[in-house]
Amino acid sequence: MKILVPVKRVIDYNVKPRVKMDGTGVDLTNVKMSMNPFDEIAVEEAIRLKEKGLASEIVLVSVGPQKAQDTLRTGLAMGADRAILIQTDQEVEPLAVAKLLKAVVDEEQPGIVLLGKQAIDDDCNQTGQMLAALTGRPQGTFASKVEIKGDAVEVTREVDGGLETVSLTLPAIVTTDLRLNEPRYASLPNIMKAKTKPLAAKTPADYGVDIAPRLTTLKVEEPAKRQAGVKLGSVDELVAKFKDLGVVA
Amino acid sequence: MSVLVLIEHEGGAIKDASLTTVTAAQKLGEVHALVAGSGAEAKQSADAAAQIAGVAKVLLADDAAYQNMLAENVAPLVVDLAGGYDAILFNATSIGKNVAPRVAALLDVMQVSDVLSIESADTFTRPIYAGNAIATVKSSDAKKVLTVRGTAFPKAAASGGSASVEAVSGAGDAGLSRFVGAETSKSERPELTSAKVVVSGGRALGSSEEFHRLIDPLADKLGAAVGASRAAVDAGYAPNDYQVGQTGKIVAPEVYVAIGISGAIQHLAGMKDSGTIVAINKDEDAPIFQVADLGLVGDLFQIVPELTQKL
Numbered sequence: 001m002k003i004l005v006p007v008k009r010v011i012d013y014n015v016k017p018r019v020k021m022d023g024t025g026v027d028l029t030n031v032k033m034s035m036n037p038f039d040e041i042a043v044e045e046a047i048r049l050k051e052k053g054l055a056s057e058i059v060l061v062s063v064g065p066q067k068a069q070d071t072l073r074t075g076l077a078m079g080a081d082r083a084i085l086i087q088t089d090q091e092v093e094p095l096a097v098a099k100l101l102k103a104v105v106d107e108e109q110p111g112i113v114l115l116g117k118q119a120i121d122d123d124c125n126q127t128g129q130m131l132a133a134l135t136g137r138p139q140g141t142f143a144s145k146v147e148i149k150g151d152a153v154e155v156t157r158e159v160d161g162g163l164e165t166v167s168l169t170l171p172a173i174v175t176t177d178l179r180l181n182e183p184r185y186a187s188l189p190n191i192m193k194a195k196t197k198p199l200a201a202k203t204p205a206d207y208g209v210d211i212a213p214r215l216t217t218l219k220v221e222e223p224a225k226r227q228a229g230v231k232l233g234s235v236d237e238l239v240a241k242f243k244d245l246g247v248v249a
Numbered sequence: 250m251s252v253l254v255l256i257e258h259e260g261g262a263i264k265d266a267s268l269t270t271v272t273a274a275q276k277l278g279e280v281h282a283l284v285a286g287s288g289a290e291a292k293q294s295a296d297a298a299a300q301i302a303g304v305a306k307v308l309l310a311d312d313a314a315y316q317n318m319l320a321e322n323v324a325p326l327v328v329d330l331a332g333g334y335d336a337i338l339f340n341a342t343s344i345g346k347n348v349a350p351r352v353a354a355l356l357d358v359m360q361v362s363d364v365l366s367i368e369s370a371d372t373f374t375r376p377i378y379a380g381n382a383i384a385t386v387k388s389s390d391a392k393k394v395l396t397v398r399g400t401a402f403p404k405a406a407a408s409g410g411s412a413s414v415e416a417v418s419g420a421g422d423a424g425l426s427r428f429v430g431a432e433t434s435k436s437e438r439p440e441l442t443s444a445k446v447v448v449s450g451g452r453a454l455g456s457s458e459e460f461h462r463l464i465d466p467l468a469d470k471l472g473a474a475v476g477a478s479r480a481a482v483d484a485g486y487a488p489n490d491y492q493v494g495q496t497g498k499i500v501a502p503e504v505y506v507a508i509g510i511s512g513a514i515q516h517l518a519g520m521k522d523s524g525t526i527v528a529i530n531k532d533e534d535a536p537i538f539q540v541a542d543l544g545l546v547g548d549l550f551q552i553v554p555e556l557t558q559k560l
Contacts, residue, residue, distance in 0.1 A: 011378070016381065026377070026381075026382055095354060095357070123379065124362045125346050126349075126350035126353070129320065129347065129348075130351070132320075133352075133353075134354050139320055139351065142346075160344075161433040161434065162434045162488070163432045164432075165429040165431070166427065166429060167426065167429050168427075169424075178489075213359070214359035214390050219384070220377070220382050220383070220384045226521060226539075226540040228538060228541065229543055231533070231546060234545075236559065238527070238543065247445070247446050247471055248471060
């Protein structure tokens with residue numbers, strides 16, 4: 001079984017994003033970029049399935065600028081087999097990404113597509129579900145456990161009240177949550193090896209997909225700031241404040 | 250203009266998140282509520298939905314296939330009904346986030362996630378970059394598909410309405426997925442996302458035992474829900490469904506008490522819209538104090554038991 005893992009190049013999760021002065025977006029010039037953390041978890045899970053002998057090949061795909069090559073190489077260094085870069089400098093919305101991924105799914109016929117549940121830049125949390133809709137496949141979102149059982153995959157999902165388990169008929173789409181696994185670091189020899197792994201260069205036009213955006217961003221602002229309050233001197237003062245707030249009698 | 254809201258319900262009662270989504274929907278037009286479920290419980294939920302102030306009509310889809318809100322089954326039902334509506338709204342909850350994009354893609358619509366405000370029929374604000382920026386976006390799609398952040402809108406009154414209930418049917422089981430089971434955390438405490446008071450613990454608590462020994466009694470005294478920082482969850486001190494933050498739950502209680510939480514951006518994204526923030530931390534330079542209304546610097550292992558005892 002082949003596993004397809006879409007990955008996105010995003011601002012590194014340790015960097016505090018700064019809103020541009022002109023309100024057109026977040027400033028990404030000279031900012032460290034990395035693989036979206038949830039996608040890293042997806043790559044790791046695919047590798048673990050392959051190590052268990054449950055997957056035969058791991059194909060990475062990214063939609064983004066030329067630089068997204070680096071992100072793909074990171075995944076190849078972790079252990080994926082080959083990669084596809086669908087190159088565009090335009091911002092591509094989840095719906096258009098899902099359409100491009102559907103075209104890749106049609107070509108590659110993976111048994112499972114493993115994606116991060118959301119990208120930490122636009123925080124949309126849509127692509128996996130949209131891809132599932134477009135391919136008519138079942139979806140196991142926010143996965144904290146993935147188990148292949150015959151011609152089905154059992155996915156334990158992080159839901160608001162706790163955990164929920166669903167069984168999906170393969171082929172299926174799975175999106176990862178944080179607790180699924182801890183991604184490995186690529187070793188130096190593997191980083192070197194990744195440089196020679198196949199990386200195909202494509203464009204959205206190759207797949208005949210219209211990626212024109214449906215949403216226009218009118219402005220981007222910093223959220224309203226909270227003012228720092230007062231520091232209290234004792235527990236008694238805090239007890240009195242709780243009484244003022246009416247949370248205790 | 251008419252708007253369809255997918256109602257979330259449990260045990261015949263409407264979830265609070267759906268009441269806030271009804272409020273958001275009212276800003277767009279006449280609100281119809283879709284209750285999908287199975288049997289007597291679904292019927293009871295539909296009757297409850299009919300009582301919500303501002304709901305003009307309830308659509309009840311009663312089929313065993315809708316019992317567990319599997320996206321593969323529920324999305325086609327919503328899509329079948331979508332023709333009559335200009336907008337379809339979901340809660341930004343684990344159910345809404347799961348179902349809404351599947352509906353949006355089937356309708357060829359680019360969804361707007363986590364809506365914070367409705368500026369006009371096609372313009373919305375939403376958080377990006379973990380709430381470090383707020384984007385105002387305008388949708389050019391004829392139909393809108395939105396998920397609504399529960400803390401951003403007030404709850405519609407659960408009573409006062411008198412909508413009619415109409416039965417609808419969909420294709421039922423798509424045959425793609427099956428519900429196996431759920432492990433829900435049972436708790437006597439209020440639910441985290443709708444509680445008036447939340448007490449959250451961080452990594453400084455040091456262990457699962459200390460977390461429960463210190464946080465639980467204080468939460469009980471305050472009638473509060475219990476939350477945790479991602480660091481505390483990652484360290485195994487608290488279960489994942491306690492997690493408050495960008496990757497966990499977004500809460501905005503009247504009072505939020507952060508104990509031993511340093512205040513990483515990730516965590517602040519999940520609680521900074523709270524009414525009053527109280528922070529207890531031994532490090533007086535901790536970022537949590539930059540957003541806290543009331544701060545107490547000191548050893549939480551002394552402060553928390555003393556506080557619990559004095560309340």
